[in-house]
Amino acid sequence: MRRRIIFSAFLALIASHCMAQQVNVNREIKTIEQQVGVMLKIVDTISAGPKGNLVEPRTLVNGKLKMVNSNDWTSGFFPGLLWYLYDYTGNSSYKGLAQKFNKRIEKEQFSKNTHDLGFMIYCSFGNGYRLTNDTAYRSILVQAAKSLSTRFNPMVGAIRSWDHHADAWQYPVIIDNMMNLELLFEATKLTGDSSYFKIAVQHANTTLKNHFRPDHSSYHVVDYNPANGKVNLKVTAQGYSNESAWARGQAWGLYGYTLCYRFTRNPVYLAQAEAIAKFILTNPNQTADLVPYWDYNAPNISDAPRDASAAAITASALYELGTYSKAGHYRQYADKILSSLTKNYRSPIGENAGFILLHSTGHLPAKSEIDVPINYADYYYLEALLRSKRMK
Ligand code: GLY
Numbered sequence: 386m387r388r389r390i391i392f393s394a395f396l397a398l399i400a401s402h403c404m405a406q407q408v409n410v411n412r413e414i415k416t417i418e419q420q421v422g423v424m425l426k427i428v429d430t431i432s433a434g435p436k437g438n439l440v441e442p443r444t445l446v447n448g449k450l451k452m453v454n455s456n457d458w459t460s461g462f463f464p465g466l467l468w469y470l471y472d473y474t475g476n477s478s479y480k481g482l483a484q485k486f487n488k489r490i491e492k493e494q495f496s497k498n499t500h501d502l503g504f505m506i507y508c509s510f511g512n513g514y515r516l517t518n519d520t521a522y523r524s525i526l527v528q529a530a531k532s533l534s535t536r537f538n539p540m541v542g543a544i545r546s547w548d549h550h551a552d553a554w555q556y557p558v559i560i561d562n563m564m565n566l567e568l569l570f571e572a573t574k575l576t577g578d579s580s581y582f583k584i585a586v587q588h589a590n591t592t593l594k595n596h597f598r599p600d601h602s603s604y605h606v607v608d609y610n611p612a613n614g615k616v617n618l619k620v621t622a623q624g625y626s627n628e629s630a631w632a633r634g635q636a637w638g639l640y641g642y643t644l645c646y647r648f649t650r651n652p653v654y655l656a657q658a659e660a661i662a663k664f665i666l667t668n669p670n671q672t673a674d675l676v677p678y679w680d681y682n683a684p685n686i687s688d689a690p691r692d693a694s695a696a697a698i699t700a701s702a703l704y705e706l707g708t709y710s711k712a713g714h715y716r717q718y719a720d721k722i723l724s725s726l727t728k729n730y731r732s733p734i735g736e737n738a739g740f741i742l743l744h745s746t747g748h749l750p751a752k753s754e755i756d757v758p759i760n761y762a763d764y765y766y767l768e769a770l771l772r773s774k775r776m777k
Pocket of ligand 1: 458561623633747
């Protein structure tokens with residue numbers, strides 16, 4: 386009897402511990418709505434002014450909202466955030482706003498000079514199509530997948546990421562590019578044309594072969610010789626060093642292989658996502674609150690800036706991974722990350738031009754966007770909040 390009482394008390398203790406980590410999603414969404422209201426007012430003053438080509442909010446610079454052109458890699462996140470608000474609240478004013486901000490970046494469906502079309506077009510028009518079945522959005526998604534496919538080289542077996550730094554790299558492929566595969570997989574679902582699916586699978590397989598170290602951390606940039614597909618270099622652009630593990634890169638890899646498993650059910654991708662999750666969650670330099678330093682090998686690590694965006698991307702990926710994996714702990718980790726972000730990384734209401742999360746790091750080596758709010762942190766945070774409710 387005594388044993389049973391002790392065991393019940395133990396279970397209750399665990400349950401109360403888990404309960405403490407549950408975020409109140411309804412309440413959070415209400416505060417996000419308030420912040421978005423603040424941001425929309427500021428956005429209107431900028432995009433209605435002489436800089437009308439600055440169409441989407443990205444970050445804060447010296448406390449002021451920085452807006453970007455439609456061809457910025459982050460241009461799809463704000464419309465995507467508005468779609469998620471429509472998704473959750475059903476409030477049609479968000480639908481109208483999301484359509485308005487989608488329209489501003491619509492022409493990017495034809496861009497062939499960036500690998501970031503998945504981020505730009507899938508987060509905006511992909512969510513829009515999911516929620517409206519608008520056939521015009523369907524055409525935009527398919528056109529964007531066509532444009533992205535032009536960057537695939539069969540000799541390399543991967544999509545080219547960047548065209549810049551031609552003096553340093555011949556055919557750079559970055560781990561972030563895994564995220565753009567979602568657009569290609571979706572295009573095959575929409576059209577029945579398997580060519581997009583095949584490109585996505587080849588890209589994922591080539592990245593699996595060349596981007597990862599034995600501990601399942603990834604390089605940021607792998608440069609290939611496009612004539613024969615051989616690896617020239619494995620280096621970093623946004624991380625601390627070539628051999629370090631840039632925190633957001635690890636999060637992109639985790640999310641990327643999880644989504645590859647969603648579309649293919651290939652157990653190799655599931656195992657890869659699990660291995661990356663293990664690297665992230667058991668890293669000796671991981672923080673107690675699971676919001677990582679910007680690079681797992683940053684110097685003076687306990688003073689290094691955090692990257693809340695990496696945490697938000699990781700939380701969202703872990704919710705999905707938890708629905709596929711036999712390991713039962715991913716959901717709890719995701720809950721813990723969300724709880725940390727909600728408690729300690731949220732902007733006070735009415736401040737920071739309406740951004741939601743503080744303390745992200747965009748590109749530290751370039752001394753750019755250090756310890757700032759940033760649109761993709763907010764997008765994946767909201768996505769994770771929705772997934773915490775829906776992915777069980
Ligand atoms: N895809 C660019 C970045 O994560 O900063």
